[in-house]
Amino acid sequence: MALPLRERNRLAAAHHIIDTAIDLFDEHGYGQVTVEQIAAAAGVSPRTFYRYFGSKEGLFTTDPYTVIGADQIQPHIDPDDLPGTLRRIIAAVTDPPPQEAVPAGPPWRGMHYVLQEPAVRAAVYTALDEGSRRFTELLRERGMSATQARVTARTYWFGVYFGSLEQWHLDGRVRPPGDYIDQALAALHDLP
Amino acid sequence: MALPLRERNRLAAAHHIIDTAIDLFDEHGYGQVTVEQIAAAAGVSPRTFYRYFGSKEGLFTTDPYTVIGADQIQPHIDPDDLPGTLRRIIAAVTDPPPQEAVPAGPPWRGMHYVLQEPAVRAAVYTALDEGSRRFTELLRERGMSATQARVTARTYWFGVYFGSLEQWHLDGRVRPPGDYIDQALAALHDLP
DNA sequence: TTCCTTAGTGGCACACTCTGTCAATAAGTC
DNA sequence: GACTTATTGACAGAGTGTGCCACTAAGGAA
Numbered sequence: 522m523a524l525p526l527r528e529r530n531r532l533a534a535a536h537h538i539i540d541t542a543i544d545l546f547d548e549h550g551y552g553q554v555t556v557e558q559i560a561a562a563a564g565v566s567p568r569t570f571y572r573y574f575g576s577k578e579g580l581f582t583t584d585p586y587t588v589i590g591a592d593q594i595q596p597h598i599d600p601d602d603l604p605g606t607l608r609r610i611i612a613a614v615t616d617p618p619p620q621e622a623v624p625a626g627p628p629w630r631g632m633h634y635v636l637q638e639p640a641v642r643a644a645v646y647t648a649l650d651e652g653s654r655r656f657t658e659l660l661r662e663r664g665m666s667a668t669q670a671r672v673t674a675r676t677y678w679f680g681v682y683f684g685s686l687e688q689w690h691l692d693g694r695v696r697p698p699g700d701y702i703d704q705a706l707a708a709l710h711d712l713p
Numbered sequence: 714m715a716l717p718l719r720e721r722n723r724l725a726a727a728h729h730i731i732d733t734a735i736d737l738f739d740e741h742g743y744g745q746v747t748v749e750q751i752a753a754a755a756g757v758s759p760r761t762f763y764r765y766f767g768s769k770e771g772l773f774t775t776d777p778y779t780v781i782g783a784d785q786i787q788p789h790i791d792p793d794d795l796p797g798t799l800r801r802i803i804a805a806v807t808d809p810p811p812q813e814a815v816p817a818g819p820p821w822r823g824m825h826y827v828l829q830e831p832a833v834r835a836a837v838y839t840a841l842d843e844g845s846r847r848f849t850e851l852l853r854e855r856g857m858s859a860t861q862a863r864v865t866a867r868t869y870w871f872g873v874y875f876g877s878l879e880q881w882h883l884d885g886r887v888r889p890p891g892d893y894i895d896q897a898l899a900a901l902h903d904l905p
Numbered sequence: 906t907t908c909c910t911t912a913g914t915g916g917c918a919c920a921c922t923c924t925g926t927c928a929a930t931a932a933g934t935c
Numbered sequence: 936g937a938c939t940t941a942t943t944g945a946c947a948g949a950g951t952g953t954g955c956c957a958c959t960a961a962g963g964a965a
Contacts, residue, residue, distance in 0.1 A: 567916095569914060643835040647838070668876070671879065672873060673872075675875070676871075679872060687863065688859055701860055704858075708864045747921065747922085749922095760946095768923075769922075
C-alpha cells in the first residue's frame with residue numbers, strides 16, 4: 522500500500538493491457554492485431570491505450586514494464602564502474618525484484634517481439650539511444666572528450682548491453698545473462 | 714549512358730523528390746510537411762512516392778541516396794580489416810565519387826534530419842541494424858564465437874561508425890571525418 | 906459526510922501514413 | 936510497328952495517432 526490508489530490502478534491497468542496485448546500477439550501475430558482490438562480486449566478505449574503507451578510499440582518501451590527504457594536504466598548507472606553498471610542493469614532487467622505493484626514476468630513475455638518485430642525493435646533502439654545520450658553526458662562531465670564519451674557510451678549500450686541481451690535470448694535464456702555481459706566485455710579487449 | 718533509360722529516369726526522379734522534400738523540410742520543419750505535399754511539389758502522386766521510398770523516413774534510408782543503408786555499406790566490408798572497412802565507408806559516404814546518374818551532395822543535405830528527427834533516426838538505426846546483422850554473419854563465418862561476433866559488429870557499427878558520423882556533424886564537419894574514426898578506434902582501446 | 910479540486914476516461918472528429926487494386930501510359934524487345 | 940513488361944496515377948480503405956470536451960472517480964479539507 523505504499524503507492525496511492527490512483528498510482529496502483531494505473532500500474533495495474535498498464536500491466537493488464539500489456540498482458541492482454543501479448544496474448545493477442547501470440548495468438549494472431551503482432552502485425553495482425555490492431556490497437557482497437559487490444560483496447561477492446563482489455564476493456565479500455567483506444568484513446569486510453571494511447572494515453573498509456575503513446576503508440577503500439579510503446580507497449581514494450583514504457584516504464585515501468587519495459588526492460589530497456591532510459592528511466593529504468595538510469596538508477597543503475599555509475600560512470601566510474603561501467604562493467605558493474607551493465608551487470609547491475611542486466612540483473613535488474615532479467616531478474617526483476619518482486620514489487621507489490623509491479624508483478625514480475627510481463628517484460629519478458631514480450632522479448633520475442635522486441636527482437637523480431639522491426640517496429641518494436643526500432644522503438645527499443647530509440648529508447649537505447651536516449652539512455653546512451655544521457656550516459657554520454659555523464660562521461661563528459663567526468664572530463665572525457667566528446668568523441669571518446671560518445672563512442673564509449675554507444676559501445677556499452679548498443680554493443681555490450683543490447684548485444685548480450687539478444688544473444689542471451691537467442692540461446693534460449695539458459696545460461697545466466699551475466700555470463701554474456703562478461704563475455705561481451707572480454708570481447709571488447711580482443712577486437713580485431 | 715551506361716544505365717538504361719528507365720533506370721536513369723528512376724534515379725533522377727528519386728533525386729528530385731528527395732531534393733524537393735528537403736527544401737520543404739527546411740522551410741516548414743520535418744513534422745509539418747506531409748507526404749502528400751512532397752509528392753505534389755515534386756510532381757508525382759503520393760502512391761509513387763511510397764513506391765520509391767516506402768515511407769517518409771525512407772527518404773533518408775533508401776539506396777542509392779542514403780549514406781547509411783546496408784546495401785550502400787556492403788561492398789566496403791572486409792572482415793579481415795575492420796578499421797579499414799570503417800574508413801572506407803566513411804570516405805565513400807562523406808565524399809561520394811561523382812557518378813553520372815547520382816549527383817553528389819543530396820545525402821548530406823539531410824544529415825541534420827537524420828540526427829535530429831526521432832522518426833528518421835529510428836529508421837537509420839534499423840538500417841544500421843541490418844548492416845550489423847550481415848556483418849555479424851561474416852564474422853561468424855570466420856570462426857568467431859556468436860557473442861563476440863555480435864558484440865564486435867555492433868560496437869563497430871553503432872559505436873564507432875554512427876558515433877563518429879554524429880560527432881563529425883556536431884562539430885560542424887570541419888575536420889576530416891576519418892579523424893573521428895581514428896579517434897573512435899583509439900577510444901576502443903582505452904575503455905573505462 | 907459533504908463539498909471541492911484534480912486526475913483520469915470515453916467518445917467523437919479528424920489528419921496522416923501506408924497498402925491493394927486496376928486501368929492507362931511509357932520503355933524495352935522482336 | 937506490334938508485343939511485352941515496367942511504371943504510374945487515381946481511388947478506396949484500413950490503421951495509427953491527436954485534439955477536444957463532457958463525464959466520472961479519487962484525494963483532500965471542513
